[in-house]
Amino acid sequence: MATDLARNDRGIELRAARRDELDGWYDTLVRAFGGVSEAAEERQLSLELIEPERTIGAWDGAACVGTAGAFDFRLTVPGGAPVRAAGITMVGVAATHRRRGVLTSMMRRQLDDVRSWGRPLAVLTASEPDIYGRFGYGAATFQATAEIDTSRVRLAVPPGTDDVRLRYAAPADVLDACEALYARQVPLRPGMVARLPRWERVALLDPESERNGASPLQCVVAERDGDLVGYARFRVRPDWDQAGPKGSVLLTDLEALDPAAGAAVWRFLFDIDLTSTLHTRGRPVDEAWQHLVSDIRRCRVTLRDSLYVRLVDVGAALEARTYQAPVDVVFAVEDDFCPWNAGRWRLTGDAKGASCARTEEPAELALSVRELGAAYLGGVPLTSLAAGGRVRELRQGALTEASVAFGSPVAPWLPHGF
Numbered sequence: 001m002a003t004d005l006a007r008n009d010r011g012i013e014l015r016a017a018r019r020d021e022l023d024g025w026y027d028t029l030v031r032a033f034g035g036v037s038e039a040a041e042e043r044q045l046s047l048e049l050i051e052p053e054r055t056i057g058a059w060d061g062a063a064c065v066g067t068a069g070a071f072d073f074r075l076t077v078p079g080g081a082p083v084r085a086a087g088i089t090m091v092g093v094a095a096t097h098r099r100r101g102v103l104t105s106m107m108r109r110q111l112d113d114v115r116s117w118g119r120p121l122a123v124l125t126a127s128e129p130d131i132y133g134r135f136g137y138g139a140a141t142f143q144a145t146a147e148i149d150t151s152r153v154r155l156a157v158p159p160g161t162d163d164v165r166l167r168y169a170a171p172a173d174v175l176d177a178c179e180a181l182y183a184r185q186v187p188l189r190p191g192m193v194a195r196l197p198r199w200e201r202v203a204l205l206d207p208e209s210e211r212n213g214a215s216p217l218q219c220v221v222a223e224r225d226g227d228l229v230g231y232a233r234f235r236v237r238p239d240w241d242q243a244g245p246k247g248s249v250l251l252t253d254l255e256a257l258d259p260a261a262g263a264a265v266w267r268f269l270f271d272i273d274l275t276s277t278l279h280t281r282g283r284p285v286d287e288a289w290q291h292l293v294s295d296i297r298r299c300r301v302t303l304r305d306s307l308y309v310r311l312v313d314v315g316a317a318l319e320a321r322t323y324q325a326p327v328d329v330v331f332a333v334e335d336d337f338c339p340w341n342a343g344r345w346r347l348t349g350d351a352k353g354a355s356c357a358r359t360e361e362p363a364e365l366a367l368s369v370r371e372l373g374a375a376y377l378g379g380v381p382l383t384s385l386a387a388g389g390r391v392r393e394l395r396q397g398a399l400t401e402a403s404v405a406f407g408s409p410v411a412p413w414l415p416h417g418f
């Protein structure tokens with residue numbers, strides 16, 4: 001646990017922040033990100049969600065100069081199981097203390113902690129992609145952002161779309177029903193995270209200071225025969241010029257249970273009067289709307305790295321997921337930062353389950369734990385990493401076998417930051 005004291009070699013003390021220190025600890029984090037305060041309700045919620053005993057503070061005397069935290073998530077992995085994963089968060093080092101190894105010492109302590117908690121995975125989203133690879137994290141999910149010219153792009157909807165009824169609702173009034181629908185989606189896509197208590201409130205945060213001229217959060221629910229089958233939360237930003245209206249729709253959340261429900265919600269978002277652009281952020285890279293549009297180029301889709309995965313316990317992590325095709329491969333894993341993972345592991349598995357144990361047999365694929373993290377959720381093919389020289393095939397056929405087995409029929413996706 002992070003509660004016992006430790007010093008790194010530069011006289012900085014690492015320990016968990018006590019509850020009565022959390023405010024100051026959080027101020028250090030805010031300053032590390034530039035010092036612009038969040039809205040009061042956002043800060044309040046962040047402080048409620050953080051578990052003090054899973055934090056790390058770096059203290060230079062009485063001053064907090066470094067922060068890191070961990071949420072106790074359950075992450076969906078290929079096959080649908082919810083696997084315990086430390087959601088690493090709130091990492092910052094005071095600008096006065098940067099590039100002296102404070103982050104490195106916090107990462108060292110944190111991964112030891114995560115291991116002692118028995119969590120096979122650590123996951124995070126990175127402020128900058130360059131930071132976490134050295135600690136064994138690999139970019140495992142990507143997300144799509146789109147800027148859709150809805151004045152030009154048409155949407156072709158599937159049969160049944162007209163049977164779906166839409167109505168506006170206050171986001172808080174339908175929250176429980178929307179959360180129940182969300183919970184049904186979580187096992188269906190690797191990378192999704194089951195809601196922890198109080199996390200549903202994150203979706204309703206709507207501080208006026210962060211709207212930038214857009215409306216308060218709006219919600220439309222989709223129903224069929226009175227049952228909720230989808231929802232969208234969004235804002236509208238009106239705008240006008242000489243030629244008339246050119247407002248934007250800013251999509252925040254969208255879930256739907258079936259193709260017609262999804263198409264009904266997307267059609268609604270495309271058709272809001274006085275708007276000509278639909279902005280979407282952080283959506284799945286394989287989302288179906290991309291196949292319904294008349295002109296994908298005018299949707300300006302861009303991809304970005306999203307969830308980084310670190311296997312803290314290689315054997316337990318590889319056993320916790322299933323494999324879409326049979327696999328029996330010996331991996332030689334390099335892991336300088338967590339040497340307990342290094343060495344040869346034999347993975348055997350299929351769509352029903354897997355076992356992964358240490359072995360003395362000859363290695364068939366060689367890679368570092370970072371590549372294993374990138375491939376773990378099925379979104380980054382091992383063949384692609386191998387093409388870049390990041391995975392080496394030592395037995396002919398092992399690469400294709402493992403790459404096919406590791407894949408996922410749906411792209412992994414992290415629905416929200418943390």
Ligand SMILES: CC(=O)SCCNC(=O)CCNC(=O)[C@H](O)C(C)(C)COP(=O)(O)OP(=O)(O)OC[C@H]1O[C@@H](n2cnc3c(N)ncnc32)[C@H](O)[C@@H]1OP(=O)(O)O
Pocket residue numbers: 032033088089090091092093094097098099100101102103104105124125126127128130131134
């Ligand atoms: C999960 C999250 O919360 S992501 C949020 C991360 N936080 C931020 O971006 C806030 C602003 N930045 C910071 O607070 C700090 O610069 C941190 C936390 C990114 C780095 O802290 P430091 O204590 O300076 O890192 P540390 O000295 O341990 O550096 C370790 C190595 O990472 C490198 N490194 C650190 N930060 C960066 C960076 N932003 N970009 C590239 N390399 C970096 C260092 O050069 C060093 O490399 P080396 O081992 O080859 O010498």
